[in-house]
Amino acid sequence: MTVTAQAVRRDAVKAPRRRGGGIAPPWLFAVPALLIYALVVLYPAFSGAGSAFTDWSGVGAQRSFVGLDNFQQLFRDDQALGALRNTLLLTVAIVVVQNGIGLLLALGVHTGIKSRMVLRVIFFAPVVVSPVMVSFLWKYVYNPAPDAGLNAALGAIGLGGLRQDWLGNPSIALWSVAFTVIWQCAGYSMVIFLAGLEGVPAELHESAMVDGAGTVARFRHITWPLLAPAVTINLMLSTVGGLTLFTQIIAMTNGGPGYATDTLSTVLYKQAFVFGKFGYSTAVALVLAIFVAAVSFIQIGYLRSRETAA
Amino acid sequence: MALDRSVSRRRLLQLVGGATVTAGLAGALSACGGGNGSSSSGSPLKVIGAGSQEAGLRKALDDYKKAHSDFDFNLSFSPADQLQTALRAQLAAGNAPDLHAVYPGNGSAMSMVQLSKANLLADLSSQSWTQKIPTGFKGAFQNDGKTFIFSPGTSVLGAIYNKKAFATAGVDVPTTWSELLSVCDKLKKKGIVPIALGAQTPWVTQLIDYALVPGTVYAKTPDFDDKMTAGSASFADSGWADAMDKYLELQKKGFFNDNPNGTTYEQATSMVGTGKAAMAVQVSAVLQAFRAASPTPDDLGMFPFPATDVAADNWIPGGVVVGIAVSAKSKKADAAKKFIEYCGQPEVVNAWAEAVACVPLYSEGDAKVDPVLKPFLPYLKDNKAVPFMDQRWPNAEVQPTHFAVVQELLGGKSTVPAALKKMDEAYRKTA
Numbered sequence: 001m002t003v004t005a006q007a008v009r010r011d012a013v014k015a016p017r018r019r020g021g022g023i024a025p026p027w028l029f030a031v032p033a034l035l036i037y038a039l040v041v042l043y044p045a046f047s048g049a050g051s052a053f054t055d056w057s058g059v060g061a062q063r064s065f066v067g068l069d070n071f072q073q074l075f076r077d078d079q080a081l082g083a084l085r086n087t088l089l090l091t092v093a094i095v096v097v098q099n100g101i102g103l104l105l106a107l108g109v110h111t112g113i114k115s116r117m118v119l120r121v122i123f124f125a126p127v128v129v130s131p132v133m134v135s136f137l138w139k140y141v142y143n144p145a146p147d148a149g150l151n152a153a154l155g156a157i158g159l160g161g162l163r164q165d166w167l168g169n170p171s172i173a174l175w176s177v178a179f180t181v182i183w184q185c186a187g188y189s190m191v192i193f194l195a196g197l198e199g200v201p202a203e204l205h206e207s208a209m210v211d212g213a214g215t216v217a218r219f220r221h222i223t224w225p226l227l228a229p230a231v232t233i234n235l236m237l238s239t240v241g242g243l244t245l246f247t248q249i250i251a252m253t254n255g256g257p258g259y260a261t262d263t264l265s266t267v268l269y270k271q272a273f274v275f276g277k278f279g280y281s282t283a284v285a286l287v288l289a290i291f292v293a294a295v296s297f298i299q300i301g302y303l304r305s306r307e308t309a310a
Numbered sequence: 311m312a313l314d315r316s317v318s319r320r321r322l323l324q325l326v327g328g329a330t331v332t333a334g335l336a337g338a339l340s341a342c343g344g345g346n347g348s349s350s351s352g353s354p355l356k357v358i359g360a361g362s363q364e365a366g367l368r369k370a371l372d373d374y375k376k377a378h379s380d381f382d383f384n385l386s387f388s389p390a391d392q393l394q395t396a397l398r399a400q401l402a403a404g405n406a407p408d409l410h411a412v413y414p415g416n417g418s419a420m421s422m423v424q425l426s427k428a429n430l431l432a433d434l435s436s437q438s439w440t441q442k443i444p445t446g447f448k449g450a451f452q453n454d455g456k457t458f459i460f461s462p463g464t465s466v467l468g469a470i471y472n473k474k475a476f477a478t479a480g481v482d483v484p485t486t487w488s489e490l491l492s493v494c495d496k497l498k499k500k501g502i503v504p505i506a507l508g509a510q511t512p513w514v515t516q517l518i519d520y521a522l523v524p525g526t527v528y529a530k531t532p533d534f535d536d537k538m539t540a541g542s543a544s545f546a547d548s549g550w551a552d553a554m555d556k557y558l559e560l561q562k563k564g565f566f567n568d569n570p571n572g573t574t575y576e577q578a579t580s581m582v583g584t585g586k587a588a589m590a591v592q593v594s595a596v597l598q599a600f601r602a603a604s605p606t607p608d609d610l611g612m613f614p615f616p617a618t619d620v621a622a623d624n625w626i627p628g629g630v631v632v633g634i635a636v637s638a639k640s641k642k643a644d645a646a647k648k649f650i651e652y653c654g655q656p657e658v659v660n661a662w663a664e665a666v667a668c669v670p671l672y673s674e675g676d677a678k679v680d681p682v683l684k685p686f687l688p689y690l691k692d693n694k695a696v697p698f699m700d701q702r703w704p705n706a707e708v709q710p711t712h713f714a715v716v717q718e719l720l721g722g723k724s725t726v727p728a729a730l731k732k733m734d735e736a737y738r739k740t741a
Contacts (some may be wrong), residue, residue, distance in 0.1 A: 058419075059401045060428025144572035168510060168572025170721040217676060254391075257571040258718030274393040276419035276706045278402075 051282040058278030070283035077152070080284060083262040084176055090263065091242030093178045099234050102189025103184065107219075109190070110197045120194070124187040131184065135251035138180040141164035142252075167253050170260035177261055181248055189234045194228030197223070198250070232303040237301060243292045264288045354382035354727050355642055355649070358397060361389050361630045362595045363411065366462055367634065367661035372453055373661075381645065386532070390513060394420050394458055401430050401637070408640040409649065412459045414450035414630040415701030417716045420469035422459050422635070424706060431458040432643050433638035439654025442672045446693075450630035450701060460650045461633030462662035463671040466612075466626055466686040466695070467521055470600050471589035472582055474611045475502050479588070483685075485624070487556070490616050494565040497588045505560060506587035507570040508578030515716035516700075516709070517591045518560070518615075522553035524625035525617025528551040535702040538737065545737070546730040553617070554726040556723045558719060571720050579603045583610075591615055595631055597667040612682045614689060629698030631668050703737065711736040 046130060054069055056063035059213070074080050105123050109116045115241060143149040144165040151163040166176040204222045246265035255262035255270065262270075264284060272281035358430070359367045362389050371383050388396060393411055398419060400406040412431065425431050433456050434440060440457040451457050451734070476493075479500040484490040494504035509515045526549030527534050537543035545551075560566060567573055567587060579596075581587035583603030583719035592600070594612060601607035616624045634653075636646040652658060658676045663670040663677070669690060670677045679687065689695050700709045714731035 057424070057428065058398060059425065059430055060637040062428060136369045142572070144569035146568075154368055165569035168569045168721070170571075170718065170723045228333070253510075256510070256512065256714065256717045257721045258723055260718075260721070269395075270466050270710065274391075274419060274426060274706065276398075 048282055049286055051279050052286050053283075054279045055277075056279045057276045058272055058281075059276075063133045063279070064098040066279065070280045071287070073280060074283055074287060079262065080264070080267055081260055082259050083264050083267040086261060087243060087245070087263040087265075090174060090178050090181075090245055091239060093175070094181055094242040094245075095235060095238045097178075098186050098238050099189050099231075101186040102234065103193050105186060105190040106193035106197055110194060120190075123190055126184040127188045127191075129184070131247040132251050134180065134184050134249045138183075139167070139252055140174075142176055144168055167298060168257055170257050173253055173257060173260045177248055177252055181242075181245065182253065185238070190236065192230050192237075193227065193232050200226045228303070229306040232300065232307060235303060236300060240292055240296060243295065244288070264291075345444065353521055354384040355409060355645055357383050357385045357409045357634075358393070358407045358411060359385065359387045359634065360393055360411040361387050363387075363632050363634075363666060364399055364594075364667040365598060367419050369665055370653055370658055370662050371649070373658070374649055381649075394418070394534070401425070401428075404639055406430070406557075406637040406639065408637055408642045409634055409646045410633055412635040413632055413701075414459060414461055415697065417700035417703035417706065419706040421701075423453050425635070426453045426456070426458045432638050432640070432647065434458060434460065434636070434650060437654060438494060439651065447671070447697075448513050449696065451633075456598065457587045459633035459635045460653050461475050461630045461660050461671065462653070462666065463631060463668045464690070464695070465593045465595040465631045465666075465668040465688075466614075466627060466628045466683060467517060467593045467698070468591070468612050468614045468686065469505075469521075469609060470582060470592045470594075470597065470612050471585070472604075473504075473611050474606070475585045475588035478502065479583075483611075486616050486619045487622055488619050491559075491563070491565075492565070494560070502585070503567045503581060503587035504565040504589065505567075506573075506578035506581040506590040507566045508573045508575040508590075509570040509717060509720055510572055511575035512710070512713040512717075514575045514578070515713045515720075517593070518557050519550070519553050519712070519716065520627045520699055521591050521615035522556055522617040523550060523699060523733040524627050524694075525623050526550070526552040526556075526697045528623045529618075529623040529694075538672065538702075539704070544730075546727060546735045550730055550733075551726055554716075554719065554729060556617070557716070558694070558726070561720060571717055578700060583651055594680070594686075595665045597682060610682070612637075613685050625694040626686055627698055628669075628686070628690060628695035629701055630671075631666060698699075705736070705739055707736040707739055708733060 047173065051063075053065055053067060054063040055069075056067050109119045109123070113119075141149040143151065144162070144167075145151065146155060146163055150166065154160060154162050164172060167173050200223055204226075205218055208218050208222055244265055245263055249261050249263060249266050250269070253261045255266045265288070268281045268284040268288065271284060273278045317355050357367070357371065368385065371385060375381050375383065396528055397406065397410055412425060413421045415421055418424070422431070435455075435457045437457075439460075440451070441456070443451050451461070471483070475497065479493075479497045479502060481493045481496050484493045497504040503544070507514070530549065531537065531543070534543060534548065546612070561570070567578070567581060578587070579599055580603045582590045584605070590600075597610070597612070600610055604610055606730055613623060614626045618624055636643050636650065636652065640646055653662065656670075656672065660673055660678055661669050664680065667680045667683065668677055669683060669687070686695075700712075703709065711733050715724060715732050718724035719726065721730055
């Protein structure tokens with residue numbers, strides 16, 4: 001008998017589901033939390049959203065209604081459009097590479113090697129460090145001097161020709177930042193994949209091995225389909241993280257050189273706090289929020305359907 | 311096993327609850343205790359200064375406290391970019407410090423004009439020292455005829471240089487553009503970086519342009535700012551193009567350190583302090599940082615950075631340094647104003663100016679000026695000094711645009727006409 005992932009999932013579907021009993025859910029208990037949420041999240045968000053239709057500078061009471069001017073300006077603003085392009089490039093790089101590396105790491109430490117627990121801790125360690133600290137650390141690593149950081153390491157192993165001005169060259173600065181983010185967050189993806197791998201029944205692999213399935217075939221037909229929920233979570237988190245990336249960019253390049261690493265988040269920050277255009281900044285924030293929500297809904301819809309199909 | 315779990319969960323909740331209460335009590339107790347040395351007359355005056363004014367502002371506050379036993383202060387400093395964000399957020403929320411740093415004139419989101427327009431600064435016009443502000447500098451202190459900030463004087467901008475490095479290469483201080491190129495060439499041949507440039511730090515990017523445009527723009531068109539305001543001049547069709555061409559010429563000839571876009575202000579400062587580089591174009595207000603980075607601070611000097619080959623056209627940039635103002639919403643506005651009135655006394659102005667290496671706003675008799683600044687004094691006397699350019703720019707967007715386009719130029723991603731077009735577009739945007 002060949003046990004497949006589909007059979008396991010069908011069993012899961014047939015399992016009896018818990019339904020609500022005769023007592024109504026105590027929604028009243030949620031009221032204090034909802035009130036606090038409304039006060040500290042919803043109210044500021046909606047009152048802030050109103051600023052997107054004004055020319056408020058961010059300080060003082062002076063403001064006037066400008067309708068959709070800020071939104072029209074946004075779609076004509078070369079800096080914002082360049083930032084959108086950078087945001088998308090960063091997100092694609094982070095989603096693909098971070099999850100790819102995270103999956104490989106998870107598969108690596110899910111084996112029977114002796115040092116797997118130590119390796120798990122090492123790979124996860126960067127996640128618990130503050131992003132600002134990681135950024136400053138990598139700023140040292142990316143020191144452009146030939147005798148410092150990464151350039152010195154390249155020189156020491158005879159790859160001096162690959163030395164770069166990692167954060168100062170507009171052509172590669174964005175990828176240097178992306179690498180830092182991936183270095184820090186790959187361990188996070190690994191842990192989620194690892195949780196998914198722990199849930200794959202060992203019997204499936206054993207019976208598939210009895211049937212003569214190789215490592216690749218077992219990964220393709222057993223591991224990968226059953227990892228679908230972990231894939232969904234990882235893709236969702238890394239996509240939202242990539243689209244809203246801010247800390248590492250401000251700490252490492254401040255959006256420079258020029259506008260080479262500006263993202264929508266850094267643009268809205270600069271518009272509000274450097275240029276003194278709070279109204280326009282809020283318009284950028286609104287568009288970013290709607291964009292992230294739309295991408296997330298589309299993504300989760302597709303991934304959920306994929307989970308069901310698997 | 312199930313029982314064990316429920317018990318341990320309850321135990322865990324007890325522990326967490328206990329820890330929370332303990333933390334809360336500790337917080338409450340520490341709040342009761344104060345702990346910041348407040349005086350018996352109430353909480354101390356909250357003061358936030360810019361990093362570059364630390365030496366002067368701290369001394370003034372310390373001296374004032376010694377003379378006024380009922381006065382106490384809580385002082386902190388921020389780098390320019392953090393000041394812009396943190397302080398603006400506090401100003402917007404109505405809880406700004408009683409006394410805080412403000413940039414003179416216009417041109418940045420934390421400038422006197424922008425903040426006074428939003429009614430966030432207290433009027434200081436009734437104080438007697440305001441009558442002594444030299445006419446040429448009134449625009450830096452006043453908006454609509456009212457004075458809103460105090461600043462101890464003017465900082466000049468030029469080349470901070472390492473005399474030992476110059477001696478090693480056998481070169482003297484240049485007085486024309488051609489001489490400067492020749493000096494740089496000789497330094498480079500001796501293996502010394504001629505000019506250290508830390509252009510990864512945004513505000514550093516502007517300094518070479520600022521050093522050059524008094525000669526390439528203002529010496530020929532002293533009313534350039536008025537023409538810009540009237541719309542009859544532009545960056546693109548002015549000596550700004552010449553200045554940026556010269557900036558890039560220095561880069562093309564290899565007179566900067568490698569990778570200036572990846573080098574920070576601190577790294578460039580260290581290069582000059584240690585003699586690895588011969589000079590850096592900087593404001594005199596940061597002389598102390600260069601001295602701190604040098605094992606032999608007396609080897610550091612400063613000279614006007616020449617922009618043209620006509621010595622008479624080589625004007626200098628000299629702007630009012632970052633000042634302090636009283637928050638309009640401060641509950642201790644009277645105490646803060648009294649401190650500013652104290653700062654306006656000539657001897658305090660002198661002491662503060664000396665501490666931050668700038669030329670005092672005014673003085674009684676001979677002012678004590680850092681000897682390093684002496685080459686600049688004749689320019690100030692002959693009215694050949696131009697305020698820092700951003701102080702007359704109409705909005706807070708031109709200066710960051712200038713930072714960005716210079717980084718693009720240094721990175722080979724733009725051209726001088728395209729860079730100046732972006733600056734013109736930023737200038738024409740509404741304030």
